[in-house]
Amino acid sequence: MASSGGHPKLARGCRLKATAEGDVLLMPESMLRMNGCGSEILKRCDGAHTVDEIVAELQVLYTGVELEKLNAEVESFLARLRDKMAIVEV
Amino acid sequence: MSCSMSSTQSKPTPLALIAELTHRCPLRCTYCSNPLQLQAAANELATAVWESVFRQAAEMGVMHAHFTGGEPLVRGDLEQLVSCAHEAGLYTNLITSGIGLTERRMDALEASGLDHFQLSFQDCEPEGAAAISGVPVHERKVALAKRMATGPFAFTINMVVHRQNLDRLEALIAFAESFSPTRIEIANVQYYGWAFENRARLMPTREQVERTIRVVAAAQERLRGRMTIDFVLPDYYARYPKACMGGWGQRLLLVDPMGDVLPCHAAKIIPEMRFENVSRTPLRGIWESSEAFERFRGEEWMSEPCSSCERRTGDHGGCRCQAFLLTGRAEATDPACSLSPDHGMVTDRLPEALVQVCVAEGGETKEVWKYRVNPS
Numbered sequence: 001m002a003s004s005g006g007h008p009k010l011a012r013g014c015r016l017k018a019t020a021e022g023d024v025l026l027m028p029e030s031m032l033r034m035n036g037c038g039s040e041i042l043k044r045c046d047g048a049h050t051v052d053e054i055v056a057e058l059q060v061l062y063t064g065v066e067l068e069k070l071n072a073e074v075e076s077f078l079a080r081l082r083d084k085m086a087i088v089e090v
Numbered sequence: 091m092s093c094s095m096s097s098t099q100s101k102p103t104p105l106a107l108i109a110e111l112t113h114r115c116p117l118r119c120t121y122c123s124n125p126l127q128l129q130a131a132a133n134e135l136a137t138a139v140w141e142s143v144f145r146q147a148a149e150m151g152v153m154h155a156h157f158t159g160g161e162p163l164v165r166g167d168l169e170q171l172v173s174c175a176h177e178a179g180l181y182t183n184l185i186t187s188g189i190g191l192t193e194r195r196m197d198a199l200e201a202s203g204l205d206h207f208q209l210s211f212q213d214c215e216p217e218g219a220a221a222i223s224g225v226p227v228h229e230r231k232v233a234l235a236k237r238m239a240t241g242p243f244a245f246t247i248n249m250v251v252h253r254q255n256l257d258r259l260e261a262l263i264a265f266a267e268s269f270s271p272t273r274i275e276i277a278n279v280q281y282y283g284w285a286f287e288n289r290a291r292l293m294p295t296r297e298q299v300e301r302t303i304r305v306v307a308a309a310q311e312r313l314r315g316r317m318t319i320d321f322v323l324p325d326y327y328a329r330y331p332k333a334c335m336g337g338w339g340q341r342l343l344l345v346d347p348m349g350d351v352l353p354c355h356a357a358k359i360i361p362e363m364r365f366e367n368v369s370r371t372p373l374r375g376i377w378e379s380s381e382a383f384e385r386f387r388g389e390e391w392m393s394e395p396c397s398s399c400e401r402r403t404g405d406h407g408g409c410r411c412q413a414f415l416l417t418g419r420a421e422a423t424d425p426a427c428s429l430s431p432d433h434g435m436v437t438d439r440l441p442e443a444l445v446q447v448c449v450a451e452g453g454e455t456k457e458v459w460k461y462r463v464n465p466s
Contacts, residue, residue: 013206013244013272017153017179024153026181028206028246028273029320031105031153085272085318 006089008054008078009047014086016042027086037062041077047090051078102387104377105336106154107147107180108344108355109140111168115161116189118224118461119212121250121285121292123355124160128465133348137167139369141174143345146373148178152343155180160347163190169198176203183208188234189227200242208275209235210248213255214265222254224461235269246273251302252292259305263319273317276306278324282356282411287460290447293440299327326436330401331408331424338386338410343377351376353383356411360420386410391421395429 010016016039017024023039025032034042040061044054055074059067081087113128135143144155155175162168163186172182184199185208211231212219219228238245247266255262259276266274278299279285279292294302306321313319325332335342335354344352350365351373357363363385366376377383385391389402396407407413408424416425417432425432452458 011244011272012242015181015205017181019151026153026205028183028208028244029154082315085315 007047007050008045008087009090010042010045011086011088025081025086027084037073038077041074042081045078045087051075102340102378103151104147104343105152105341106156106343107143107152108156108158108342109143109162109171109175110158110160110344110346110355111140111162111165111171112160112347113465114164115159115187115462115464116164116225117161117187117212117227118464119284120222120224120288120459120461121252121279122462123280123283123285124462125283125356125358126287127358128463129347130465134165135345135347135349135369137170139349140167140171143349143368143373144171144175144180145178146368147343148175148180150374150377153181154183156183156185158185161187161189163188163195169195169202172199172204173202176205181205185210187223187227188231191234196237196241204243207238207243207245208248209238209245210250211235211266212250214249214258214262218255221459222250224459239270244272246275247271248275248277250277250279251294252279253294253298254292256294256298256302259302263305263309267313267317271317274313274319275322276302276319277322278302280322281324281326282359282415284460284462286415290444290451291459293326293444294324295441295445296327299324325409325412325424325426326440328426329428331405331412331426333405334409334412334424337406339377339383340387340406343373343383351380351382353386354409354411357382359411360414386421393421393423395427395431396423399429 014025014027017026021033023034025034025042040058041054044057051074055071058070058074062070078087112131112134113124114131147155157168157172162184175182182204183206184204188209212222216226216228220226235247247269249262249266251259251262263274281289285292306319310319338353344355345368346352349368351368352358352365363382365382366380389397392402392407396402408427410420412426413422413424414420416435422432423430425435427433
């Protein structure tokens with residue numbers, strides 16, 4: 001599996017849509033509602049940010065959350081999306 | 091803090107619109123999900139009415155627009171409709187046989203913002219495919235799928251499975267895999283419409299289904315991280331019924347070629363149903379309060395064993411159309427459920443009986459299949 005050095009990016013056929021109830025990740029036959037944090041991660045899955053850079057930017061947004069915990073959260077979130085083929089590494 | 095995601099809840103906001111643009115199709119598949127009563131080209135909605143439907147759907151909170159038919163490419167205005175849906179904010183998915191897709195149209199679809207393609211195959215070899223589709227188009231579809239692999243779209247290869255081809259499931263999966271799609275769908279035929287007419291020749295045996303589950307699971311494991319494989323089980327063999335359409339009038343609405351709005355593909359077979367039409371009534375009103383959508387929405391229509399069953403909030407009593415097709419009562423518990431008093435109809439006895447019917451009708455030769463027709 002990809003290490004923290006990869007540049008995650010939304011896969012073809014997947015996109016994030018803003019709705020009144022928050023962001024939704026649209027995939028070919030399904031959708032996932034994102035909470036604020038999930039949405040902040042996905043917005044940075046642009047093929048330019050590394051996972052470490054995403055974590056660093058989230059640290060600014062979620063002050064008071066330990067770096068280790070934040071790292072684990074981001075990694076597990078990305079792993080679940082990789083499993084659904086919603087993100088790829090570039 | 092928790093970076094969570096959740097599947098959407100089943101609340102009555104429609105999430106998907108199935109736009110059945112036309113019933114015209116160059117293929118004549120024996121398991122077509124279209125109704126037996128096909129609508130003629132002359133009755134199809136005009137471009138502007140469809141455009142209004144997509145805008146209304148987006149406003150109501152619909153996320154996905156599935157363009158289907160018949161063959162949606164038969165409509166010369168497909169690209170314009172995809173473009174309109176895309177601009178309204180909908181995720182656009184084209185469900186197609188690929189017949190009619192030229193380079194020019196592929197470019198136009200890309201420009202219109204198409205998000206995803208679903209290309210279905212009748213088999214992995216020409217003869218078996220032609221026996222199902224009634225026309226020799228397999229090689230053209232293969233060429234198209236190869237082109238898709240280098241094209242701009244995410245796409246799914248859909249393999250429809252049944253008794254005639256399940257014994258070569260590994261080959262079907264390898265065939266689908268060879269095009270490097272994002273997703274493979276192994277979809278058992280659903281027994282409505284034309285498929286119900288041909289079920290004596292299509293219904294798999296229990297041994298085939300049990301083997302399928304193992305083969306698909308192994309392929310899913312092998313392809314993890316490369317492509318996903320979704321699998322639709324034939325519900326005649328399931329212990330509990332499918333949560334058909336996520337519940338009647340809960341998540342999904344279908345607009346048929348003439349503009350009637352249905353809770354599912356097959357709903358018109360249920361007697362005494364009145365359908366409202368998008369040419370006369372706003373979509374939101376139809377969704378929220380039309381007789382057709384209200385009839386089986388929620389739980390009030392249920393009787394035992396559904397009404398006191400703890401599974402009712404998950405499967406919503408199964409499929410109303412199947413209940414009608416098998417028992418003659420649309421409000422009955424879906425006989426696919428092992429708790430249904432009618433379950434005996436779909437247990438081992440039925441598939442066995444169907445094989446007997448098939449033999450009695452003259453086996454599996456071309457003459458005994460009921461091919462769908464192409465409305466003018």
